[in-house]
Amino acid sequence: MALLETRGLTAHYGDFQALFGVDMTLAKGECVAIIGANGAGKTSLLRSLSGVLQQQPGMVVLDDHPIGALAADDIVALGISMVPEGRRLFPSLSVEENLLIGAYRSRGNGTWDLDAVYGLFPILKERRNSPGNALSGGQQQMVAIGRALMSNPRVLLCDELSLGLAPVIIRDIYKALPEIRKGGASVILVEQDIGQALKVADRVYCMMEGKVTLEGTPADLSRDAIHKAYFGVAA
Numbered sequence: 001m002a003l004l005e006t007r008g009l010t011a012h013y014g015d016f017q018a019l020f021g022v023d024m025t026l027a028k029g030e031c032v033a034i035i036g037a038n039g040a041g042k043t044s045l046l047r048s049l050s051g052v053l054q055q056q057p058g059m060v061v062l063d064d065h066p067i068g069a070l071a072a073d074d075i076v077a078l079g080i081s082m083v084p085e086g087r088r089l090f091p092s093l094s095v096e097e098n099l100l101i102g103a104y105r106s107r108g109n110g111t112w113d114l115d116a117v118y119g120l121f122p123i124l125k126e127r128r129n130s131p132g133n134a135l136s137g138g139q140q141q142m143v144a145i146g147r148a149l150m151s152n153p154r155v156l157l158c159d160e161l162s163l164g165l166a167p168v169i170i171r172d173i174y175k176a177l178p179e180i181r182k183g184g185a186s187v188i189l190v191e192q193d194i195g196q197a198l199k200v201a202d203r204v205y206c207m208m209e210g211k212v213t214l215e216g217t218p219a220d221l222s223r224d225a226i227h228k229a230y231f232g233v234a235a
């Protein structure tokens with residue numbers, strides 16, 4: 001049985017429709033990557049899963065419970081937490097204060113607390129009193145991940161972790177992924193970097209124009225099939 005599932009998920013911004021009947025599943029323990037070009041609907045999908053965009057109840061199902069109509073706060077309390085596109089730290093708050101905000105709707109007694117997050121990203125402990133806006137992009141991304149972990153999520157949603165970061169920093173960020181999975185979170189990653197997605201995910205979904213165009217394990221998917229699903233034309 002899927003831990004998290006969408007069933008014919010649609011999403012709108014006013015009159016504009018961003019998602020057209022998306023069906024996806026995430027099993028417990030799995031890491032699923034969502035790839036697709038700019039505007040494909042990846043962030044809209046994560047916003048729907050996290051309650052930022054609200055839907056009909058049965059369009060998002062967690063552990064067999066319809067959660068599509070719940071607000072973001074309630075969804076965090078149920079165990080779905082998001083690392084948003086662009087990190088979105090509170091710039092004047094310290095690293096530690098930013099992390100503690102993530103514990104606000106914590107499910108308690110899980111792997112993650114301040115010490116565990118500092119163990120995952122030791123540089124954050126050194127910089128614990130620095131304001132968010134004094135950090136490098138990579139450090140900000142670590143705080144954004146740590147903040148999401150502080151609620152001890154069952155499902156961690158990550159939107160473009162590597163965006164705007166140097167390759168060596170991206171490598172450092174992705175080094176944390178096995179530890180995060182060991183801590184009990186199943187993971188949905190949105191990635192523009194297809195190579196990165198194929199390297200770390202158990203399964204991949206490709207989206208185009210608000211629909212899933214391809215789904216499979218990295219070993220199943222040929223370069224040509226991905227290219228066609230990503231751009232709509234053969235390579």
Ligand SMILES: Nc1ncnc2c1ncn2[C@@H]1O[C@H](COP(=O)(O)OP(=O)(O)OP(=O)(O)O)[C@@H](O)[C@H]1O
Nearest residue numbers: 013016018036037038039040041042043044045192
């Ligand atoms: N707040 C909004 N208001 C109106 N339209 C929006 C809004 N956010 C996204 N859209 C539109 O919805 C569609 C899907 O956008 P979305 O951000 O989900 O794509 P994405 O795959 O995350 O793209 P990117 O790779 O650029 O982050 C796009 O056509 C986009 O212009």
Ligand SMILES: [Mg+2]
Nearest residue numbers: 042043044085
């Ligand atoms: Mg996006």
